[in-house]
Amino acid sequence: MKSTQTANPFQGVGKMNRLNNRVFTLLVWIIGAAAILFIFGLLFLILEAGLPNLTWDFLFGLPSEIDEGGGIGPTLINSFYILGISLIIAIPLGMAAGIYLAEFAPDNKLIGFVRICVEALASVPSIIFGLFGIALFVEFFQIGLTILGGAVSLAFLNLPVLVRVTEESLRAVPKELKSASFALGGTHLQTISRVLIPAALTGIVTGICLVAGRAFGESAVIILTAGVTTSGEMWDFNLFSPGATLAVHLWYVQSEAIVPDAQQIAQKAAAVLVFVVLFINLVFRIPLWLKARKMKG
Structure with a gap:
């Protein structure tokens, strides 16, 4: 059967x-x-x-061209100074452009071409922005290798990344939040400032962390636009002074310097560079952690 x-x-x-x-x-x-x-x-x-092997004398001492025992003080200060100026320029412009592309720009071929151009600029090697900085600040304005030129060139380098990150973060916000804001009588500006940006803040801050770390460790742009030397003063905030940063000093010591302890200086400078980049990411993450903790509470 x-x-x-x-x-x-x-x-x-x-x-x-x-x-x-x-x-x-x-x-x-x-x-x-x-x-x-x-x-x-x-x-x-x-x-x-x-x-x-780090000491306060190394962190806040002046670099030495011949004798051993030189520090990284001016280059470390220049790194923070140039980074701060570049972020002050890049963050508002990048966020504004990203908000425009996500919320106001019409869906046509011109805006599509603009997005393609922004994406292409985000992947362009940094040395191209350095060459642009030379053409603009050294040859056109004839101000030489300066902190100002290096900071603005770094802002140009980071601007496309911030534009794309801001736009994509805003587009990733659920449309229901935007519709609810309009339903409650919120204007478009209120919806962007009080609903969309807070909801997209995690992605935007992540983008800022990436560009800040990249800018702090950038060397090609700084070499071409701010030079490989400093003014020799510890606290020189003159925008038209030479602006060698820690990354540039690390490259210079490893490849060009004749000081006897060049290897030790390079090792200590690399440790400081990595530590500061990690610290920058931690500082930018703290507001997000506080916000998440507040929402859970």
Whole structure:
């Protein structure tokens, strides 16, 4: 007598899918763990070589051209100074352009071409912006290699990234929030400032973190627009002074300097550079953590 039961045609497929899912999950865990271990290993090697040997004399001392024992004081101050000026210029312009493209720009071929241009500029090598800075500040305005030229060139470098990050973060906000704001009588400006920007703040701050870290460690743009030297003063805020930064000083010491302790200076400067970039990311993340904690409370 034949059995009336029929085999489930999806039984074998289900087992294979579960096996593939487990294999894929294991593969993702392995790759993720390997990437994290590599990053932590790289950070450990850099910080372990230079961080224990740091002194206040090194952090706030003047660089030396011949004698050993020079510091990084002026270059460290210039790094923060140029970074601050570039962010003051880039953040308002980048956010304004991103808000315009996300909320006000018409959906036509011209705006589509503008988006393509912005994306292309975001991937252009930094040395191209350095060459643009030379053409603008050194040749056209004839002000030489200055802090001002370096800061504005860095702002140009970071501007396309901030525009795209702001636009995409605003577009990622659920449309229901925007509709609810309009339904409650909010104007377009109120909706953007009180609903869309707070909801997209995590993505915007992440973009600012990325460009700030990139700007602090940038060397090609600074070499071409601000030079490889400083004014020799510790606290020189003259915008028309030479503006070598810590990244430039690290490159110079490693490749051109003749001081006997060039290797030790490079190791300590690299440790400071990595530590400051991590600190910048932490500082920008603190408001997001406070906001998340406030929402949970």
